[in-house]
Amino acid sequence: MQKMQKYFAVLLVICMSLGLSACGGSSSNSSQQPSSESGEIIKIKLSTSWGEQSSVQEGALKFKELLSEASNGRFEVTVYPSNQLASGNQQTAVEMVQNGDIETALLGMTVLSFLDDRLAVANMPFLFSSYEDADKLLFNGEGHKVLDNIMKENGMISLDYGEAGFRQITNNKREVRTPADMEGLKFRILSTCPMFFDLYGALGANPTSLNMSEVFTSLQQDVVDGQENAVDTIRSWKINEVQKHITLWNGVYDAVAFVASPKLMDSLSDEDKELIYDCAKQAMEFQRQTNRAAEESILEEFSKTMKITTLTAEETEAFKEAVKPVYDKWYDKIGADVMEAFGYKR
Numbered sequence: 001m002q003k004m005q006k007y008f009a010v011l012l013v014i015c016m017s018l019g020l021s022a023c024g025g026s027s028s029n030s031s032q033q034p035s036s037e038s039g040e041i042i043k044i045k046l047s048t049s050w051g052e053q054s055s056v057q058e059g060a061l062k063f064k065e066l067l068s069e070a071s072n073g074r075f076e077v078t079v080y081p082s083n084q085l086a087s088g089n090q091q092t093a094v095e096m097v098q099n100g101d102i103e104t105a106l107l108g109m110t111v112l113s114f115l116d117d118r119l120a121v122a123n124m125p126f127l128f129s130s131y132e133d134a135d136k137l138l139f140n141g142e143g144h145k146v147l148d149n150i151m152k153e154n155g156m157i158s159l160d161y162g163e164a165g166f167r168q169i170t171n172n173k174r175e176v177r178t179p180a181d182m183e184g185l186k187f188r189i190l191s192t193c194p195m196f197f198d199l200y201g202a203l204g205a206n207p208t209s210l211n212m213s214e215v216f217t218s219l220q221q222d223v224v225d226g227q228e229n230a231v232d233t234i235r236s237w238k239i240n241e242v243q244k245h246i247t248l249w250n251g252v253y254d255a256v257a258f259v260a261s262p263k264l265m266d267s268l269s270d271e272d273k274e275l276i277y278d279c280a281k282q283a284m285e286f287q288r289q290t291n292r293a294a295e296e297s298i299l300e301e302f303s304k305t306m307k308i309t310t311l312t313a314e315e316t317e318a319f320k321e322a323v324k325p326v327y328d329k330w331y332d333k334i335g336a337d338v339m340e341a342f343g344y345k346r
Contacts, residue, residue: 048079051236103263108255118334125326144161164232173185185226200228228251231246246302
């Protein structure tokens with residue numbers, strides 16, 4: 001009997017020890033951040049402001065592929081084009097990233113500038129004269145760091161930058177070769193970019209704000225005469241199907257910010273943060289190359305149904321002269337330090 005009592009006592013001690021060990025392990029794991037050792041599946045929603053037939057969508061899918069491969073499948077990225085998660089509203093999409101309802105997003109800098117006047121710098125007219133300028137001033141220059149800091153101050157983490165390209169002018173009324181040709185056009189612009197009201201007002205147009213999801217129908221029904229977007233964006237939203245004229249003026253460069261919610265990034269281990277940054281950088285390099293390579297074929301497609309006008313150097317100078325008041329008004333709003341980081345000095 002005594003032997004049996006000793007046997008049960010020893011067994012009880014062993015069970016208690018195992019139980020405490022198991023509880024201790026569970027408590028420790030629950031307090032740790034997700035990491036490459038945890039094996040936990042991390043799901044990420046990636047929202048974009050572009051349609052499925054766009055280089056931005058291709059960049060988003062490339063990020064999904066790269067991150068899944070680099071993490072051995074621990075990260076699951078679901079891509080939602082055309083601001084589906086925000087019912088087509090671009091400003092709502094930004095706010096959802098800030099509060100963590102959307103983990104990551106690809107958003108045009110034109111969309112983000114409603115947050116902070118300084119973000120309008122990337123869209124100032126004729127600030128970039130070529131893609132080489134964009135590479136030098138934004139992607140590989142001081143401008144990148146400046147934008148990163150401004151994003152962080154406004155509740156988002158910048159992962160990297162892509163591009164939609166140079167925004168071109170389209171309309172149904174007439175060929176546009178001079179600022180005078182813009183006179184009186186009912187022109188759709190983004191409400192999230194206040195600088196655009198001054199820009200297209202300076203050109204004599206009547207700027208009207210509309211969400212991108214409303215643009216096709218509004219052009220089709222003559223609610224507005226024209227709009228401006230990069231050719232890749234025009235194609236992805238099928239704007240070319242309801243517009244007769246496109247003018248290649250290269251007046252505004254459209255950068256794309258790849259942003260993440262602080263809620264997501266704060267939940268990750270340092271190792272996983274590095275994975276996301278690295279995959280985002282690779283994906284955006286791929287996206288920019290894809291965008292630039294596709295422009296010629298997109299314009300060839302447009303030429304079948306639209307009249308394409310390319311401005312001469314003299315005609316471009318006339319537009320540059322017409323938009324000088326925009327710099328007079330926005331230089332101080334953006335700030336000399338930010339302007340200079342993008343190569344502009346008074």
